[in-house]
Amino acid sequence: MQASSPRMQLGQLPTGLLDALASRSLPSRPIASRLSRGIPSQRRDITVNQLDTSSDQRERVVILGSGWAGYTVARQLNPKKYQAVVVSPRSYFAFTPLLASTSVGTLEFRTALEPVRSRRSNVNYFQGWADVVDFKNKKVTVEESADNSTQGFALSGSRAETQPEVRKAEQAKKGKTFDLAWDKLIITVGCYSQTFGTPGVKEHALFLKDVGDARKIRNRILLCFETAALSTTTDAMRKNLLNFAIVGGGPTGIEFSAELHDIIKEDLARIYPELMEFYKITVYDVAEKVLPMFDEDLGKYAMKVFAREGIAIKTSHHVESLRKGPPGDSNTAKDVQDEYPCWTLRVREEGDIGVGMVVWSTGLMINPFAKKALGKIPSIPESGVKYLTPGSELSRGSLQWAVSKEPKTGAVITDDRLRVLLGPDGDHESKQRAIMEDVFALGDCAKIENTTYPATAQVASQKAEWLAKRLNKGDFDKGGFTWKNMGVMAYIGNWNAIMQGGGGGSVSGRAAWVLWRGAYLTKSVSWRNKVLIPIYWFLNWAFGRDISRF
Amino acid sequence: MQASSPRMQLGQLPTGLLDALASRSLPSRPIASRLSRGIPSQRRDITVNQLDTSSDQRERVVILGSGWAGYTVARQLNPKKYQAVVVSPRSYFAFTPLLASTSVGTLEFRTALEPVRSRRSNVNYFQGWADVVDFKNKKVTVEESADNSTQGFALSGSRAETQPEVRKAEQAKKGKTFDLAWDKLIITVGCYSQTFGTPGVKEHALFLKDVGDARKIRNRILLCFETAALSTTTDAMRKNLLNFAIVGGGPTGIEFSAELHDIIKEDLARIYPELMEFYKITVYDVAEKVLPMFDEDLGKYAMKVFAREGIAIKTSHHVESLRKGPPGDSNTAKDVQDEYPCWTLRVREEGDIGVGMVVWSTGLMINPFAKKALGKIPSIPESGVKYLTPGSELSRGSLQWAVSKEPKTGAVITDDRLRVLLGPDGDHESKQRAIMEDVFALGDCAKIENTTYPATAQVASQKAEWLAKRLNKGDFDKGGFTWKNMGVMAYIGNWNAIMQGGGGGSVSGRAAWVLWRGAYLTKSVSWRNKVLIPIYWFLNWAFGRDISRF
Structure with missing residues (x-):
């Protein structure tokens, strides 16, 4: 959840921005003149043969994955020394700490994304799944997947058993494969979402690992309110629809529940005032406390804030299943249950609970x-x-x-x-x-x-920076990697955050919130996003979050 | 395509902005205090009974639709005199002239949207399809459809026969219905896309009538390039994939082809330089000329610009069908054809042509x-x-x-x-x-x-403004509506536009482009979008359009 900057050094910024702007031609200059500059290192290649031809004796580094580790190392490799080739089913890097904000519209989705291909990087890219690794002959077999219906979504099992709509599309096709030779291979394939085999979770819960997940959540929240606002909806169903359950009390679950609280209190309360009596936010966790990585004082502070905000935190609770349809209806035929706009969460300590949405973030x-x-x-x-x-x-x-x-x-x-x-x-x-x-x-x-x-993203990106530096300098003999704990932060709603330094110091409340926003603004990768993020913060404060669903 | 401002008068702007900002409480003030202001006209209702109770002797105006006409009239009705109730399957208004820009990422999707429900409007809303109108008893039966999978997409036939993914979802459910009484009824249900029964068009073509369409197009363009960049893709398939056909030479088709040309020349040429030899943009029209609403001089100017940009305009051409799979493969089994990432367009004058995308905008x-x-x-x-x-x-x-x-x-x-x-x-x-x-x-x-x-949007919004004024003043006897032709504009690519005044004067080139942008910025509805639109114009000029697909 917390991570240090993948590449930025403050001294470079103004130059970087000027370069970016200077690289724009006037509109009247045709693109041909820009292309004719022909900086060879900006040339990317589309076949393995072309890659071979253009490698210029450089070693080829194949990187599997485009998350915190893969994206960071790919961008930081010295293009004069290495030909970096990223293979990933996802064509962009997701700045995960901002996903919770995008899932309620505090930020627009794209502010949390950086495409792997970029006008200013030297990274080659193939969209596909690494399949077979042949260590002896130093090559990897890649299944191409440009038309990848899982892109954007958390995976919670093998591709074939992940979320229903994905499952169907995936059965229909299997991509062509090709071989890619490497001199060095960097494996950064990351994790899937852990559901512990809880029945119904893969099918019906929402995750928060990627931007497609965030988009689904944003649409679902707004759909729950719109459905509850229909003349045909009963009050009992309104209560089900506006009961939001978050399973997992780590930073992702906590930050999401805080953001959800904010959109309801700051925006939806004005748009659907008559529905405010029905809504409820609950965080469930099997453990005895949430946010275990924070000191006790910070944890207590967070609990106090949550209590004041009306977010229920239920620790030592066990989620047993999730199914379509309202509670007390388990004997109804499945296709009738499917017609209901809500779900039923079974919690060992509480029984069946009607919910409009379950966000699942229990682990990896x-x-x-x-x-x-x-x-x-x-x-x-x-x-x-x-x-x-x-x-x-x-x-x-x-x-x-x-x-x-x-x-x-x-x-x-x-x-x-x-x-x-x-x-x-x-x-x-x-x-x-x-x-x-x-x-x-x-x-x-x-x-x-x-x-x-x-x-965490922090460890992943520190490792990636360390590895890129070693590869660039060729000084692996100088010593091994050690993690520098930069601390942890979490947004807890209503313009409050908690922050714990790597050395043990802590900040909470409004001041921590300012630091939280400042840190992520600084760490965001591209200039586009550095400009857009504060603009969206301002606009959504001034005019409210956008509630259009599409 | 062209339309005058639905509500804005320049003198009101600064006040409007200040009001909007002043309405933000400091974060420390809980939402309760905002709600307790309790401006009764801002209260919206969720059941028909509540509507009846809160109508306060006002006449109820039921508006069917949320497009240029419906959205405009709903916002301009005097809430002291009328209780406005919008019924529409689409919960937002789409600012259609900007959709072509959003479909290539020159603007972000939400800059073309305004939700019907808003913190600053007095409009009641039910998401649903008007079904039966009972003129005698003055009531309309509404089928609720909050969970509406057609939302965001052009419709090209009855809901059941529209695009495949929608079709499946719709078969599964039929919403509950309820009755809504009116004192006055305003019908603004708009149009569907006309495909003239051309085989395969409903299933395989993309439209550009709503924001979901724009999103599909944006993803498709980027997918075509990403697929073409795969090592496993043949050069013949690259040519198919990067052959973009636009059917219909009205302003929508022409502006889209211009925007497509821009993203390719300004951004994709830098990201996929090795693919530039393969791409092609063609506009087909059955008529003898495109942009028939413009004077001959402007039409010729546009043709000259298009020729220079390499966009082919093929008039007097007849599109006969569209099917999945590459050309010359019509005997292959359907499921094998489905595996190909391209389509085949049959044109009477040219035979079978492999295409990566067909955008259909032939009419209504x-x-x-x-x-x-x-x-x-x-x-x-x-x-x-x-x-x-x-x-x-x-x-x-x-x-x-x-x-x-x-x-x-x-x-x-x-x-x-x-x-x-x-x-x-x-x-x-x-x-x-x-x-x-x-x-x-x-x-x-x-x-x-x-x-x-x-x-056009211009006629629709002029009628809506006229009608709201008459209803507010009750002076229908003063005279009928007459349209004031404000002229037409079209963006034609590479920072050029053409513009023809209602009186006959014309502007073309860079100056028209400046007017084009100025006009739509002025006409955009909310402050949020008035701020965001120029920011995106600047950012996408400075840093390039975002190419993340999700």
Whole structure:
């Protein structure tokens, strides 16, 4: 949730802006003259052959993924030294800390997005899913997916079993595949949303991991109010529709409930005054407290603010299922249930509760790609592998090697240089270990051996910056990565935030809110968004959030 | 396409802005204090009973539709005199002249939208489709449709036969209905897109009538380029994918092709330089010339600009069909064709052409509601009908009356006070005529008897302003509506426009472009959009249009 700037240094800003503006030609100058500048490093390539031709002896770095880790490392690699090629099913980077704001319209969706392809970057890009990794021949098989109906949405299982509308589209097609050779491979495939197998959650809950999720949530909130405002809707159904449940009390769930509170109190209360008696916001968590990463004082402060705002926090509560239709109707035929505009959440401690929307943010599961493609190594590469244990090299051919994983989560284990570790498959008794020197893993899908760094954007982008620097300088021998804890922040509604420094200091209330906004404004990537974000903050304060649904 | 301001008078602006800002409380003041101001006219109601209670002896004006005519008249009715109730399947007003700009990202989608419900309007709203009109008892039956999957999209036939994804969703549900009584009824249901029954167009073409259409187009353009940039795509398929066909050479088709040219030349050329050899833009029209509403000189100027920009204009061309899959493949099984990312357009003069996108803007057909609900009058009302022909009153009971329609188009005929005309059903020999004094029709679905005003936003909003003024003042006897031709404008790409005044004067080129932008900025409705539109114009000039797809 919290992350340091992926690339910005303040000293560069004015120049960057001037460059950007200077790069605009006057309209009367035809595009041809701009193109004829022909800066070769800005040339991108569309076939693997063209990539090969234009590599100019540079090493090719293939980056799987376009999240905090992948996007950051791709942009920071020195294009004179490396040919960066991103492969990702998602053609943009999502600035995740702002998604909650976009999901209620405090910010417009695009302010949280940066396309991977850009006029000012040197990154090559193929839209697709990495499929098979061949470590011996150093190539990855990519399934193209430009027309990717899962783009924009959190994934909560394999692509085939994710949300219904996606599922149907995906069954219909399987993309063509092609092979892409690498000199170095950087794995940043991230995580899916964890539903713990709770029945109905994959089908009916909304997530908040990507911009399509945010868009769905924004439309759903407004739809709930519009449906409740219909003359044909009963008061009982109004109560169901305007009962909003958030499952998971981490920063995402808490910030979303705060933003939801804000749009209702600041905007919807004026537009639907007659509906205010019906609405309710509840955060459920199985744990004993929410926001566990914050100090007790900050947590208590947050609880006080939430109580004042009327947001219910229900800890030690267990969500058991989610289904279509209102409560007390479980015997009705499924197609009749489907006609109701609400859902029923079953909570062990409370029974069946009618809800208009469930936002699910309980945690992460490792991308299934790690299990599928990063398992046994059929044939160990002849070079680029460093054996760490005596005798390993001798058993090179006879031993079945596999990518080391954290047993509980399945995260890929790396050394402190972010290089992927190998060990004997299955046989955890054997102590043989090796490192793939040209294969790196970082972001939420990876873990440095013997560390407990959290799976956050902050860790991901620090690792990415560190790795890009090492690759650019070629100084891996200088030491390993260590995380610098920059602290955590959370927006808690009504212009309040809580903030805890990496050193232990803390700020809360309005001052923390100012810091919260300042931090994300500073960290946002492009000039476009640095300009747009404060404008939207101002406009939505002055005129209210836009409530058009489309 | 061209329209005068629906409400703005320059003198009011600064006050309006100050009011808007002053209405923001400081964040520390809870919403309760804002609500407690309790301006009664800002109260909106959610049930018909509540509407009845709060009407305070005011006449209820029910407005069917939220387009140029309906939105304008609803906002301009005096809330002290009338209780305005809008019924529309679309919960916002779309500022149609800016849709072409939003479809390529020159502007963000929401800059072309104004929600019907607003903190500063007194308009009541129900999201639904008007279904049956009972003129005798002065009530309309409304089918609620808050969860309306057609919202945002052009309709090209009855709801059930419109675009595939919509069709499926609609089959699944039929909304509840309720009755709404009126004192005055204003019919502004507008038009659907006309496809002339051309096979495949409803299913595969894109339209440009609403913001959902614009969003689809934006995603499709970017998808075509991204797919063409895949390593697995052949050069032949690249040519298909980047062949963009626009059918219809009216202002919408022409402005869209100009905007498409701009995004390609100004942005995509830098992001996909290697694809520039493949792209092509063609405008097809059956007529002998495009932009028929402009003088010959302006038309020639536009053709010259288009030729220079490389946009092909093919007049006297007949589009015969559109199907999935590439050309020369018509015998392939349908499901195999579906796998191809392109379509085939059949043109009588050219044969089969592979295309990546077809934007269809050939014209309008009257909303089927006019045929379904505005036909025979089962029982003529006892009051509120003025008989125009001698003897009509006598045959009141015996004659089968019907709403008068233009035989060719089916448009509702009104007198010059915009009141709906009645005549004998079917029997066009009979000269009997009557007027419903409390039922008005305007916008694209209506026509004043013996006039040839075009079906444009300009005419619709002038009629709406005129009608609101008459209703507010109660001075229908002062004279009928006459259209004041304010001229026509069209953007033709590369910072050029053409503009023809109502009096006959004309401007072209850069100066017309400045006027074009100035006019639409002035005419945009809300302060939010007046601020955002120039900001997006600047940002997209400075940093390029955003190419994120979601």
